Structure formats: structure tokens, C-alpha cells
Amino acid sequence: LTSIVFVGTTAKFGGGKVLQASLVVMSAGGLLVAISEGSILFFAGLGLFGLGYGVMMPVTSVMLAQFTPANRKNFSFSTKQSGTPIGAAIAGIACPFLAAVWGWEASFLLIAATCALGALGLLFFAKAWDVTADSKRNIQSPGAGIRIIAADPTLRRLVATGLFFSMSQLASTSFLVLYMVEDLQRAPATAGFYFSLAYASGFAGRFVSGWVADRYNDTIGVLVFNGVLAAVAAGVLAMVSPGVPEAIVVILVVASGVSGFSWNGLYHAAVASNAKPDQLGEVIGGSYGFVFLGSLAGPGISALLYGLSGSYVVVFMYVGLMALFGAISVVPLRNRKASGAAPKKT
Numbered sequence: 001l002t003s004i005v006f007v008g009t010t011a012k013f014g015g016g017k018v019l020q021a022s023l024v025v026m027s028a029g030g031l032l033v034a035i036s037e038g039s040i041l042f043f044a045g046l047g048l049f050g051l052g053y054g055v056m057m058p059v060t061s062v063m064l065a066q067f068t069p070a071n072r073k074n075f076s077f078s079t080k081q082s083g084t085p086i087g088a089a090i091a092g093i094a095c096p097f098l099a100a101v102w103g104w105e106a107s108f109l110l111i112a113a114t115c116a117l118g119a120l121g122l123l124f125f126a127k128a129w130d131v132t133a134d135s136k137r138n139i140q141s142p143g144a145g146i147r148i149i150a151a152d153p154t155l156r157r158l159v160a161t162g163l164f165f166s167m168s169q170l171a172s173t174s175f176l177v178l179y180m181v182e183d184l185q186r187a188p189a190t191a192g193f194y195f196s197l198a199y200a201s202g203f204a205g206r207f208v209s210g211w212v213a214d215r216y217n218d219t220i221g222v223l224v225f226n227g228v229l230a231a232v233a234a235g236v237l238a239m240v241s242p243g244v245p246e247a248i249v250v251i252l253v254v255a256s257g258v259s260g261f262s263w264n265g266l267y268h269a270a271v272a273s274n275a276k277p278d279q280l281g282e283v284i285g286g287s288y289g290f291v292f293l294g295s296l297a298g299p300g301i302s303a304l305l306y307g308l309s310g311s312y313v314v315v316f317m318y319v320g321l322m323a324l325f326g327a328i329s330v331v332p333l334r335n336r337k338a339s340g341a342a343p344k345k346t
Helices: 002-013 015-035 040-067 070-081 083-102 104-124 144-151 153-182 188-215 219-239 246-261 263-273 277-309 312-336
Strands: none
Touching (some): 002 040, 040 277, 070 263, 083 104, 153 219, 153 246, 153 312, 188 219, 188 246, 188 263
16 A cells, blocks of 8 residues: 555655655564564554555665666666565574574564664665655655556556566465475475575576566566466476475476566566656556555465365466466567666656
């Protein structure tokens, strides 16, 4: 909700200032959770986290889109998106250690301090990021990005792809470990290794996909390839038996990770390239709203399907189907070179 409503403020105040504000809000959220002791402050802190995070991710895309050359946009956006798995890996190592030594509150204090340091660090860079800000510009009404997307056939197809891909990605990662343990009869430690392998493969895949898309000027083609590969990998993974050789499982997990995680940077680069310069914040904010919606709906629908069928095969067939829908959504755009030009500086 916040990505849809507030990202349009970047045109007036500048991406640097809005990013600073989001980091301050997230820092306050971490502090509230840490001191909550199970009270209502816990939920208030989580709410602030969502408020800040919902603005932070699309704002960074707006900032990057304004200054990235057209021939490097896919690699640049893919590099930006790689920050999420890197941060998740660091938090996965640091937070359990802090929780074990000083209590779970220490983990949230670390997150709060990290966000605060980020906000302070931007004091040195915000001015450079804010050169396109126009203090006289009126802030568009909430939901302006949704209306702009709904009126543009190219943006509609791109956003549909983002929705389907995010549903597929989050559903896959939410159930991968359970599927490995309960159906493929792997040890929990082995299943955890496969989960990490999927993320590591996706991290590497983002750089490769971004480079290939820029090298051949074919963002849509790489998006379609990723979607088809993710669908095939999920479908085959759903059909394997507990006795399948470990090498086959590794190949399938790597293929799922590379294809299922590598779409993010390409997608956001394509959306930014097809937005008018004076509507950049609104369009990117609206597009992120659908991606976040997919992140919410994907695991929920997967859980519902598993509850009704009791089968992880059904879950992973659903994962593959969503990836395939995402690929199909943008196939008509490939011949139109939907991502061929980056927006001019405003």
C-alpha cells in the first residue's frame, strides 16, 4: 500500500530525502519491536517496518532509473536487486548469533541501528540524488500509478509478469524445505543446504541475466526464458521421487534458483524504461505494489492448495504455472522492443 501511495513524492522532494525518511521509519520500527516485550508496540514496530520498506524499494528504483545509461540498465537494476539476498544472508548469520548471546531483542536493535546508519550516510549523498526534484510539483493522488498502468497496454503486461513471477518465487521458497524433507526424504540439514543453494544461484543469476539482456538488448527475451525455465524446473521437481540421484536434485534446484530469482532487475528496468519521465515515481510505485501483492498471495495460495490436496506436487505445479503465465504475459512485447529505451533525465 505504501509503495502505491507514497512513491510519487520523490518527484517533489527527491529520492534521497524520501529514502532517508523510509530508513528512519524502519529504524524506529526496529527499536519499537526491540523494546516491546510482547506488547502492542511489537505490532506497531512491524507496521513501521512495512511502511518504510514499501517506500524504500521502489524509491531506489526511481533514483537508479534517472541516472542509468540505457545500455547498462538491466545489469544496474539486477545489481541493485542483489542487495536483498545479500542482506538476507548477512541477517541470517548475524541475527541468530545475537539472539543466542544477548536475546532476540538484540537482533532488532542491530536492524534499527543499520537503518539509522543508512539514513545518516545519505546525508552525504542525498543532494546528488535529489537534483531532479521539483519543489513546485504537485503530488499526484494516491493510486495514480495504478491508473497510469491500467491505461497502458505495455505496462499492463509487464506488471502482470511481475505479479505472476513474484507469486511463483515466494511460493517456491516458502515450501522448498518442507518438500525436500517430507516428500523427498532429505535430512533437514540437506534441505537447508538446497534452500541456500537456490538463493545463491539466484544471486549469481541476477548478474548473468542483467548482463545478457544488456549485451543483446533483449530484456523481454530473457524474461520469457527465465519464466519458461522456472516452469520446467518446478514441474520436473514436482515429479521426482525420493530415490532420485542427488546430482539431479542439485541441477533442478540451481535451475529453479537462477530462473526464479533473476527476473527482478530485468522487470524493474523494463517498467522504468516504459514509464514517462514525469510519471516515473508513480509507475514504479504502482508496479511494486503488484510485486508485493504477489509476494503476499503466492505463499497464501500455496498453503491453501496444500491444505486442500495434501500434496506438494500440486504446490510445485502451481509454482510452475505462475512462472509460465508470467512468461506468456510479455511474449507479445518482445517484437515491440518494450524495453529498448531508458527514460530521459527529468
